[in-house]
Amino acid sequence: MTTPGQEGDPFADAMREAVGTSVEAWRLMMAVADAVRRYQQRKKDREADLPPAEEAVNEVASTVRTLVPPDISAALMGGADWPRMAQQMAALRRAGVDLDGILPRMAEVAVTVRDSVAENAARVSREGTGEWERLLRETLPAGPVREAILSSPTWPDIAATMARLDERGVDVRGILASAHNEGVGVDRAVARVLGANAAPAASRDAMLSYGPLTTSLDAPKDLDLSDRARALRQLAISPAENERYGRWVQEAMPGREQEAGLLLAARQWPLVAARMAKMESEGKPVREHLTRLMKDTSWEQGASSQLGVRLVVAANEALRRVPWEGAGSGSRVNAAAARSRSTSMDPTERRAVAKGAAPAEALVAPHRPESAPASNRKKTR
Structure with missing residues (x-):
């Protein structure tokens, strides 16, 4: 034994x-x-x-x-x-x-x-x-x-x-x-x-990105978007994942290779990639959401120097919305004007975008219906 x-x-x-x-x-x-x-x-x-x-x-x-x-x-x-x-x-x-x-x-x-x-x-x-x-x-x-x-x-x-x-x-x-x-x-x-600070105060990038771009994301307080490799590490996006998400964007924008390249080169692209990663882990159809980039091209409007910024906003909005949600005349959003009001943007950039924004139609204030036709209004004395 x-x-x-x-x-x-x-x-x-x-x-x-x-x-x-x-x-x-x-x-x-x-x-x-x-x-x-x-x-x-x-x-x-x-x-x-x-x-x-x-x-x-x-x-x-x-x-x-x-x-x-x-x-x-x-x-x-x-x-x-x-x-x-x-x-x-x-x-x-x-x-x-x-x-x-x-x-x-x-x-x-x-x-x-x-x-x-x-x-x-x-x-x-x-x-x-x-x-x-x-x-x-x-x-x-x-x-x-x-x-x-x-x-x-x-x-x-x-x-x-x-x-x-x-x-x-x-x-x-x-x-x-x-x-x-x-x-x-x-x-x-x-x-x-x-003698270091183990709990650093929020970085400038973290503060400027606060808002729609970081809602529900696990973004660090010391986010550093000036260093692409580090930003991806901070958001736990592997090089393979980053490459895959970039390929999905290019596939979602056929014939618009230059615009897709501007989105991928944008400073805040890592935050868009992080949202894609979060959606992928939750089993959501990321590529289906990205098709909105070509269904609603309001990001084209505005100064060409701010096109990359508008594309980031548009991509983030496309990912956060349900893919079948329409983009009719009543819901169409001017990306440049929306970006100019965003709290996630540097004030200097915001002013530049506001100057370049040329909305094709008057913007409707949120949660407020458009004015009724003149024929329906009561006459005043």
Whole structure:
């Protein structure tokens, strides 16, 4: 008869797999914490290198043995990547993070994962990092933690870890939520040491975009539309998704390649892409909505210098409306004039658009019927 620790014992094998998976979860949380530390230090040009491996191991080994359950701590410290994890922990401590506070919480998550794997069979196939970027957008709020993950050089490794955990029946969303909470703590702790503001005030781009463009979207307060790659990361839009949404716009505007290009090159295009991503995740017919861009071309009216701005407004309106909603004479909207009144536009731009707006018909005040025909009016004395 084999004993519970021997090779070939199904119970022992299952427990080894469960503990191994809990170590994977630990790696994920530690990678997130380290990414946040680096991100916060990098913003101040004070990113610190990891301490020497041997020095880090000596510094944190006893802490790990004390605060982490024996089976998980033994698996952690027996792994080939233990020196690097020790370096990450030591770097966090030196950056101002309280390991005595964070490690027990990470241990709780690892124990939950261990027990979950022991009870569930792995059966979900991985689909690549695109799936995990969508999961991040749906699970984590916009902010420094989400951006730190997506901008980290180790993001592909983080996504691969998430896929392995998911294959084994682990609740990846739950782990991410826990990792996010710890990441916020790391962000604040490192910010205090660096004298940085961990909760930045709303950026100019965020304030100017506030309104119809950001309604119901998870837009960060420090939105930076001057850096397209960063803006897409902040909104959790992968390069593949951005390319796909751009292709959908071009397909929705046949023969209008120049105008489609202006929309895609517009400063606020990432917000349009974010709305498309949100709709896609909700199962809404994004491409059907985009057909409104050619059914209602009021965006053509106005100064040519502001055409890209009007197209952004028109695309956002097309996405927010039901695709079969008509654009009759009573509901036709002059995009330039509407944009000139928008709170999401720079006052200087608003004045420029207002000057260039030449509506084909008088605008009707919202929620107010047009004047009745003269024949129906009562005569006055």
